[in-house]
Amino acid sequence: MTPLKVAIVQAAPIPLAIPDGIEQAVQLAREAVEGGAQLVAFGETFLGGYPLWLDEAPGAALWDHPGTKALHRILLEQAIVQNDERLLPLQELCDATGAVISIGAHERVRRSLYNNQMTFRPGLPVLDHRKLVPTHGERLVWMRGDGSTLGVHQAEWGSVGSLICWEHWMPLARAAMHNLGESVHVACWPTVREEYALASRHYAMEGRCFVLAAGLVQAKNDLFDGLERVALAQAAGGGSGQVIDAAAKELLEAIEGEALNRGGSMIIAPDARIIAQAGEGEETLFAELDLSEVEEGLSSLDTDGHYSRPDVFELRIDRGAKPGVDWTND
Template sequence: MTTTLRSLAVAVVQAAPVPLDFQGGIDKALRLAREAVESGAKVVAFGETFLGGYPLWLDDAPGAGLWDHPGTKALHRIMLEQAVVPGDERLLPLQELAYASGAIISIGAHERVRRSLVNNQLTFRPGLPVMDHRKLVPTHTERLIWARGDGSTLGVHQAEWGRLGTLICWEHWMPLARAAMHNLGEDVHVAAWPTVRESHQIASRHYAMEGRCFVLAAGLVQTKDDLFDGLERVGGDDAARELLEAIPGEVLNRGGSLIAAPDTRVIAQAGEGEETLFAELDLGEVAEGLANLDTDGHYSRPDVFELSVDTRSKDGVAWL
């Protein structure tokens, strides 16, 4: 695949994470990203929290949300011990791959900020520092593990071919978050999900139409056995193992990744297993779509509606 300013080669890596074992996940991500880059991709997208794995026990394990549950506490401790941190040297190989190849790599991770975990979609960029997007609102039971992000990580990367941004999971049902991102003029958007089920596919395709951009909807494949394997990799814990054993079913994240065009059509669609989707995007479709719909321009009413976005970092304590 080749890339011009109108033509952009992209890839969505739909794969199983290495739950809990962050170094194992980084090693796997590096191998898969390198394979995609060697196939010509200039944008490579992974799903939500690929590094660390999606915390499936919060939704699927009975009792996980009970106060002082020993298994939940044990898993939280492991995540805090394993999570990436700002400036984490373990991530340097992914950054170096972006530098050497000129490709952009978007990947989800559990990140430790002070003593809390946040859900961060990291964007590795050639010649620039990593760009963060921390999930603004953890969804439902996710609030048991992640703190909220703030407006300081709402942004886009300006590449030579256009602009790329990202939102995570149910942020795609936050109308004001979508409006803010549309104002930034994305040409390509990474929609990170744990599984791209039907409702997530609809949200991703709707975002493509509303934002007049291409959407790379990236999901994970994850099984109960993956959770047990990851737990053993980090030393195991009886309380954590007991909680995971209570999860019903075997296949827990089912892929479903897709690549959508600005007119909502599906360019590429994955099944439920591990695979990498490739597509060659005609970026001219973005401008053509804007002829009849620009939700941030001629199809907006700034005299009626106004949105303010606070981009200050909110650390909670100001040391003066």
């Protein structure tokens, strides 16, 4: 079996300014593909950046906070939408090279935002995965996903799926993904802390799959850079000069410290051993995967098969979309 070459792009996103972030992502993904990668993974909400102010800015969760409201408005204005033409360069890169690219984004559906880890695949529509349960303060930004975006992409070399951050501590979500038979799983994180590394290694062992635990590198100054880019774009689009939102800037200035997301990405084998690990800076992490390890590992553990008890436990998954409104045709 020919080894599968994979890459994790551990980079600093361009917060808020999603068009600039798409341009950056295309260049980084192209470099990874030119390095031989057939599967390229980015961390959680790379397009738009992780909303660090929720955890790091004192008072961000207070009711009616002007800065939080301003940043939410900016995310809504910038967010990707279904069939977003701005994403075409990523799709064209996949179509031209045959590579698969997994990248996170803020997605707008009607007037709500989702945390979406998109899988771009050659010749096929984007495969969405919207985070099922935003964690803690994230619920101030993101809507809950539903079962319609639980799925995998079937490539010629095997299947690849993804979960986002604390979904890796949702036992039934893990069981659902194991049932889909992933060869490679993209575990998306804002940064790969020790406990996140443990969850990723556990997923690899339990699911008998390779795991790409992808984290971001993000600093306080990146947030100001993104805010300035948004103001510049608005001015170029006919706005009244470069006006940086004062409330948003004030909230971001209250963040203490500089380095907030520190990378730590890793590539993990089906027996939970670490194949490759990144440091705290920006880098692209490569590895070659021997996919025969997946089936060999199943000889001792198959949590969806011989190590399950379907006569005792049953999982029922609703794959239907839940838009919340049903317009019937009278």
